[in-house]
Amino acid sequence: MDNLARAYLPRIAGLALASVSFLAVTAAEAKEITIWCWDPNFNVAIMKEAGARYTKTHPDVTFNVVDFAKTDVEQKLQTGLASGTADALPDIVLIEDYGAQKYLQSFPGAFAPLSGTVDYSGFAPYKVEVMTVDGQVYGMPFDSGVTGLYYRKDYLEQAGFKPEDMQNLTWDRFIEIGQQVEEKTGKKMMGLDPNDAGLVRIIMQSAGQWYFDKDGKTNVTGNPALKAALETVGKIMSANIYKPAAGWSDWVGTFTSGDVATVVTGVWITGTVKAQPDQAGKWGVAPIPKLSIDGATQASNLGGSSWYVLESSAEKAEAIDFLNEIYGKDIDFYQKILQDRGAVGSLLAARGGAAYEQADPFFGGEKVWQNFSDWLAKVPSVNYGVFTNEADTAVTAQLPALTQGMPVDDVLKAIDAEVSAQIQ
Amino acid sequence: MVHARRGSIGRYYDVNGWLFVAPVLGLIGLFMIYPIVWSLWMSFQSGRGMMMKFAGFANIVRLWNDPVFIKALTNTMTYFVVQVPIMIVLALILASILNNPRIVGRGLFRTAIFLPCVTSLVAYSVLFKGMFAPDGVVNSTLATLGVISSPIPWLTHPFWAKVLVIIAITWRWTGYNMIFYLAALQNIDRSIYEVARIDGVPAWARFTHITIPLLKPVILFTTVISTIGTLQLFDEVYNLTEGRGGPSNATLTLSLYIYNLTFRFMPNFGYAATVSYVIVVLVALLAFFQFFAARERDK
Numbered sequence: 001m002d003n004l005a006r007a008y009l010p011r012i013a014g015l016a017l018a019s020v021s022f023l024a025v026t027a028a029e030a031k032e033i034t035i036w037c038w039d040p041n042f043n044v045a046i047m048k049e050a051g052a053r054y055t056k057t058h059p060d061v062t063f064n065v066v067d068f069a070k071t072d073v074e075q076k077l078q079t080g081l082a083s084g085t086a087d088a089l090p091d092i093v094l095i096e097d098y099g100a101q102k103y104l105q106s107f108p109g110a111f112a113p114l115s116g117t118v119d120y121s122g123f124a125p126y127k128v129e130v131m132t133v134d135g136q137v138y139g140m141p142f143d144s145g146v147t148g149l150y151y152r153k154d155y156l157e158q159a160g161f162k163p164e165d166m167q168n169l170t171w172d173r174f175i176e177i178g179q180q181v182e183e184k185t186g187k188k189m190m191g192l193d194p195n196d197a198g199l200v201r202i203i204m205q206s207a208g209q210w211y212f213d214k215d216g217k218t219n220v221t222g223n224p225a226l227k228a229a230l231e232t233v234g235k236i237m238s239a240n241i242y243k244p245a246a247g248w249s250d251w252v253g254t255f256t257s258g259d260v261a262t263v264v265t266g267v268w269i270t271g272t273v274k275a276q277p278d279q280a281g282k283w284g285v286a287p288i289p290k291l292s293i294d295g296a297t298q299a300s301n302l303g304g305s306s307w308y309v310l311e312s313s314a315e316k317a318e319a320i321d322f323l324n325e326i327y328g329k330d331i332d333f334y335q336k337i338l339q340d341r342g343a344v345g346s347l348l349a350a351r352g353g354a355a356y357e358q359a360d361p362f363f364g365g366e367k368v369w370q371n372f373s374d375w376l377a378k379v380p381s382v383n384y385g386v387f388t389n390e391a392d393t394a395v396t397a398q399l400p401a402l403t404q405g406m407p408v409d410d411v412l413k414a415i416d417a418e419v420s421a422q423i424q
Numbered sequence: 425m426v427h428a429r430r431g432s433i434g435r436y437y438d439v440n441g442w443l444f445v446a447p448v449l450g451l452i453g454l455f456m457i458y459p460i461v462w463s464l465w466m467s468f469q470s471g472r473g474m475m476m477k478f479a480g481f482a483n484i485v486r487l488w489n490d491p492v493f494i495k496a497l498t499n500t501m502t503y504f505v506v507q508v509p510i511m512i513v514l515a516l517i518l519a520s521i522l523n524n525p526r527i528v529g530r531g532l533f534r535t536a537i538f539l540p541c542v543t544s545l546v547a548y549s550v551l552f553k554g555m556f557a558p559d560g561v562v563n564s565t566l567a568t569l570g571v572i573s574s575p576i577p578w579l580t581h582p583f584w585a586k587v588l589v590i591i592a593i594t595w596r597w598t599g600y601n602m603i604f605y606l607a608a609l610q611n612i613d614r615s616i617y618e619v620a621r622i623d624g625v626p627a628w629a630r631f632t633h634i635t636i637p638l639l640k641p642v643i644l645f646t647t648v649i650s651t652i653g654t655l656q657l658f659d660e661v662y663n664l665t666e667g668r669g670g671p672s673n674a675t676l677t678l679s680l681y682i683y684n685l686t687f688r689f690m691p692n693f694g695y696a697a698t699v700s701y702v703i704v705v706l707v708a709l710l711a712f713f714q715f716f717a718a719r720e721r722d723k
C-alpha cells in the first residue's frame with residue numbers, strides 16, 4: 001500500500017496545483033456581462049445599444065451579447081437551470097412573457113429578485129404582474145407586444161378600399177375584404193401558419209380572456225373568447241383567404257415578399273416590415289379587427305419579453321445596476337430604440353418622449369407610435385399562467401379538425417381534454 | 425498482500441487487475457449506470473422543474489390518461505410498422521441487384537445509395553423541408569408531369585406529413601442497411617448459387633430460398649437496429665416541423681414528446697423519464713419478438 005500511495009501522490013499534487021492556477025486565472029478576468037437574447041434586428045441590437053450606453057459611464061464593465069434562436073435560448077436556459085451548473089448560464093437572459101411564470105415557479109432561487117432596486121410603479125402593470133411570484137418581483141420589463149393590423153395600402157386600394165375602411169373592422173368584415181382583395185388583386189389577405197396559435201391568442205386576449213382564468217384554472221370549454229377566436233380562424237381557413245406558411249421564417253416571407261395584403265401581429269414586427277425599403281410608403285397600420293362578443297376590444301398583445309438576472313451570476317450586482325440605469329431610467333434610450341427598432345418599451349415615462357409624437361415616413365407619415373401607445377393602454381390584462389405552451393400545442397393540434405368541419409364545441413372539448421392531461 | 429494467492433478465484437482479488445479496469449469501470453458507472461438508475465428513480469417522481477416530489481406510480485397512471493402520449497405512441501408505432509418493412513425489403517432488393525457483377529458502374533450506385541446516410545440529419549431535413557414545400561421542387565415536378573392538379577400539402581396535412589417523414593427516413597437509412605446486406609452477400613458461397621442454377625432453380629426462388637435464409641442473422645440484426653432507430657426517431661421530425669410534431673400532432677414521436685416535456689413545456693423531468701422508459705420497454709419487447717420469430721428451429 002505504501003508503494004501505491006507514493007505512486008499516486010505526485011499526480012494528486014499536480015491535479016491540485018492545476019486547479020489552483022485555473023481559479024487564479026478566472027479571478028483575474030474583467031467584469032463582462034453575458035446576455036442571451038434572440039432577434040438580431042430587435043432585442044440583440046437594442047441590448048448592444050444599452051450596453052454601449054452603460055460602458056460610457058462604467059468603463060470597467062463590458063458586454064457580451066449572444067444571439068441564438070428564441071427556442072434555443074429557452075431550451076439552453078431550461079437545461080442549464082435543471083442541471084444546476086451555473087457556469088453554463090449567462091448573467092442576463094431574455095424571457096418571453098408567456099414563459100416567465102414557468103421559469104420563476106419551477107426554478108425557485110434561480111433568478112435574482114429586483115424588488116428593492118427597481119421602481120416598478122413606473123412600468124405597465126401587466127408587465128410587472130407576469131414577473132411577480134409570492135410578492136417578489138423578478139426581472140426588468142422590456143418590450144410590449146401590443147398588436148396592430150399592418151396592411152398594404154396599394155393592394156387594398158386596387159380592391160377599392162381606403163385607409164378609413166380599415167379602421168373599425170370586425171373579423172367578419174375583414175374576411176369579406178379579404179375575399180374582394182383576392183378577387184381584384186389575386187393576393188391572399190394574410191399569411192397563416194397552421195402550426196402557430198398566435199392568431200388565436202391575439203383574438204382571444206382582445207376579448208379579455210386566456211386559456212386560464214385569474215386563479216390559473218383551465219378556461220377552455222366555457223370560454224366565449226376562445227370559441228369566437230377558433231370560429232374566426234376557422235372562417236379564415238374555409239374562406240381560403242390565407243397563404244399557408246410552414247414555420248416562422250416562411251410566415252415572415254409571406255409579407256416581405258409582397259404575397260399578402262395584411263399582417264396581424266405584435267408591434268415588434270415593425271423592424272422586419274421596415275427592412276424592405278422597396279415597400280416604403282405602401283404600408284399602413286390600423287387597430288386589429290374586433291370580435292362581436294361582450295368585452296371585445298381592438299387591442300391585444302402577442303409576445304413581448306423581459307430581462308432577468310441569474311441569481312448565480314458572478315456579475316449580479318453590475319447586471320442589476322446596468323438594467324436599472326438604462327431600462328429603468330434612461331428615457332432617451334427608449335426614444336432611440338423606438339425610432340431605430342420599433343421597440344415599444346413598457347416604461348410609462350418614456351411615452352412622453354418626442355419620438356412617440358413623430359410621424360413615420362415608411363408608413364406614409366402616419367403617427368404609428370402614438371397609435372400603438374394608445375392601443376397599449378387598452379390591452380386587456382389576462383393571467384398567462386404557467387402552461388401557455390401546453391395549451392398552445394393543444395390548440396394547434398385541433399386546428400385541422402376545425403377546418404374539416406368539426407363543431408367548435410367539440411374542438412373545445414378536445415383541447416380541454418389535452419390541456420387537462422398536461423397540467424399536473 | 426494478496427500476491428500469495430493464485431488461481432482462477434485469486435484473479436478476482438488481484439488488486440492490479442482491478443486497478444487496470446478501475447478507470448473504465450468508474451467511467452461506465454458514472455456516465456452510464458448512474459444515469460440509468462437515477463432516471464428510473466426520477467420516473468417515480470413528479471413536479472415542476474426542480475420542485476420534484478415522490479409520486480409512486482402516478483406517472484404511469486398519467487400515461488393512460490394522456491391523449492398526447494397515446495398520439496405519440498400511435499405515430500411512433502405507425503412509423504415502425506410501415507417504414508421498417510419497406511426499408512428492409514428495399515435494402516434487400518437493392519443489395520442483391522448491386523451484388524450482381526454484371527451491373528455496370530455498381531460502385532457508383534452503391535456510393536450514391538449509401539451517401540444519404542453520411543449526410544447530416546439536420547441538413548437533409550432542412551433540405552427536404554424546402555423540396556417538399558407547397559411551391560417546392562417535388563410539387564412542381566409532379567404538377568409538370570400532370571400527376572397532381574394542386575400541390576400536395578406535404579407539411580401541413582396530417583396524412584402527408586407522416587408520408588413525408590417516412591420518405592425522409594427511408595431515403596436516409598436504406599443505404600445503411602443495404603451495406604450490411606452487401607457485406608453478407610459476399611460471404612455466401614457462390615457455388616451454392618451455381619448448384620441451384622444447374623438444378624434449374626429460377627432466379628426468384630434462388631432469392632427467396634437461398635439468399636434470404638442465409639442472410640437471416642443480418643436481417644435480424646438490421647431489423648433490431650432499425651426498430652431501435654425508429655422508436656427513437658427525433659431529428660427528422662424536429663427539423664421538419666420546427667420541433668412541434670405538427671400538423672395536429674400527426675408527426676409527434678415519443679422522443680419528441682420527451683423533449684417537449686423537458687425543454688418546451690413546464691419541465692416535468694419525472695414524467696419525461698417515465699415516457700423514456702416506455703421506449704426502453706418497447707425496444708426490449710420488440711427485439712425479443714424479433715429474436716423469437718427468427719430463432720433456429722432445430723429438429
